[in-house]
Amino acid sequence: MLFNTFNPGKFAFSKENEELSRINNNSSFEDSKIWGIIGVPFDSTCSYHHGSRFAPMIIREASFGFEQYNSYFDKVLDAEFYDCGDLNIVHGNCFKTCNILEDAVLELIDANIKPIVIGGEHSITKGSINALINKENNNDLSDITVIHLDAHRDIINEYIGEKDSHATIMRRVYDLNPKQLIQIGIRSFSVEEKDFVSGKNNIHSFLAKDIKNTQYCNFNKMLDFLNSIEGKVYLSIDMDVFDPSFAPSVGNPTPGGLSPNDIELIFKTLSNNQNINIIGFDIVEVATSQLGDITAVLASKIIYDFLTLFG
Numbered sequence: 001m002l003f004n005t006f007n008p009g010k011f012a013f014s015k016e017n018e019e020l021s022r023i024n025n026n027s028s029f030e031d032s033k034i035w036g037i038i039g040v041p042f043d044s045t046c047s048y049h050h051g052s053r054f055a056p057m058i059i060r061e062a063s064f065g066f067e068q069y070n071s072y073f074d075k076v077l078d079a080e081f082y083d084c085g086d087l088n089i090v091h092g093n094c095f096k097t098c099n100i101l102e103d104a105v106l107e108l109i110d111a112n113i114k115p116i117v118i119g120g121e122h123s124i125t126k127g128s129i130n131a132l133i134n135k136e137n138n139n140d141l142s143d144i145t146v147i148h149l150d151a152h153r154d155i156i157n158e159y160i161g162e163k164d165s166h167a168t169i170m171r172r173v174y175d176l177n178p179k180q181l182i183q184i185g186i187r188s189f190s191v192e193e194k195d196f197v198s199g200k201n202n203i204h205s206f207l208a209k210d211i212k213n214t215q216y217c218n219f220n221k222m223l224d225f226l227n228s229i230e231g232k233v234y235l236s237i238d239m240d241v242f243d244p245s246f247a248p249s250v251g252n253p254t255p256g257g258l259s260p261n262d263i264e265l266i267f268k269t270l271s272n273n274q275n276i277n278i279i280g281f282d283i284v285e286v287a288t289s290q291l292g293d294i295t296a297v298l299a300s301k302i303i304y305d306f307l308t309l310f311g
């Protein structure tokens with residue numbers, strides 16, 4: 001390696017890649033603190049702003065703007081993590097792409113490395129989640145809480161006749177019987193979706209209009225709820241959870257969303273909760289091909305915060 005060079009194709013502060021089998025990991029998968037980044041440049045079911053296929057590259061490049069000392073959390077990013085590069089996806093084929101992602105995540109799991117998946121559109125969550133289902137018991141997600149930050153519920157059964165779409169992903173997750181599905185920042189959904197979640201005691205909704213209403217301290221009540229959960233957690237962040245004033249370059253921008261500090265507070269709460277174990281994380285729906293795009297910078301900052309706290 002040449003002195004004084006850097007690789008913008010890999011997330012800042014990532015370790016030099018090794019053969020997975022050579023990574024010295026004495027922990028079990030669940031106890032592991034080692035993370036592996038996989039980019040998934042797939043955006044074939046996108047219904048509005050396209051371009052999330054470029055996001056993994058643009059988000060990585062933005063990561064070089066951050067200091068190793070994370071001042072908000074007063075903590076140095078010293079996580080051991082590897083940027084494995086981008087998946088060879090099949091454009092136009094969500095099913096095959098998710099299968100390829102599932103295989104890649106299974107390789108990480110075999111090496112006791114937890115996945116961070118950078119989309120791409122939201123449909124790819126299925127590949128990551130499928131790798132994490134409990135294969136010894138029920139073949140489902142009954143031991144995993146899914147925390148879903150998004151403007152949309154994404155819980156409709158079919159979107160334009162398609163079962164596998166960015167707009168149906170949480171229904172596909174729900175089909176796998178998660179212990180709990182916690183939806184935060186929601187502000188756009190159909191009557192069918194409203195009726196579907198109604199009365200389901202394993203779906204918890206924190207609508208943007210409620211948690212942004214300071215009068216009743218509902219944001220703090222949401223944090224209290226996150227502080228009360230236990231067990232394994234999968235975290236999926238659609239960047240449209242943010243207000244478009246912070247994150248305009250997303251597939252489906254929706255006014256009235258969260259702020260970057262809201263997510264910092266959510267991360268702080270999750271990291272203080274000693275009873276949970278985050279076993280996977282994806283961040284999706286950044287749609288830009290512009291270096292330095294502010295939405296990509298924010299997505300990069302979220303990954304940086306995540307690694308600072310959970311690595």
Ligand SMILES: [Mn+2]
Pocket residue numbers: 150151152238240241252285
């Ligand atoms: Mn969304």
